């Protein structure tokens with residue numbers, strides 16, 4: 001089943017576009033900008049944030065637990081830290097979203 005395209009904004013060139021997002025190993029969404037070719041990352045879904053937050057909490061609960069729990073918790077810390085940065089970039093791009101041709105039009109004013 002094909003995924004539906006989602007409205008996204010490139011964090012490099014701020015172009016708004018419809019893209020089918022891919023998901024990375026850690027759960028981030030990515031797409032390649034149709035104009036500048038930049039590989040753009042989008043933040044985690046609420047489900048992933050909840051899973052990572054829980055895995056971090058479980059680490060504290062187990063007092064630096066063992067094996068799988070420890071790995072999950074480390075992954076959770078890394079993912080949530082990355083997510084903060086990605087969220088900030090996407091917010092900035094969305095605030096400056098432009099459509100194709102807009103930049104050229106401005107230079108002729």
Ligand SMILES: [Zn+2]
Nearest residue numbers: 010013033036
């Ligand atoms: Zn771009």
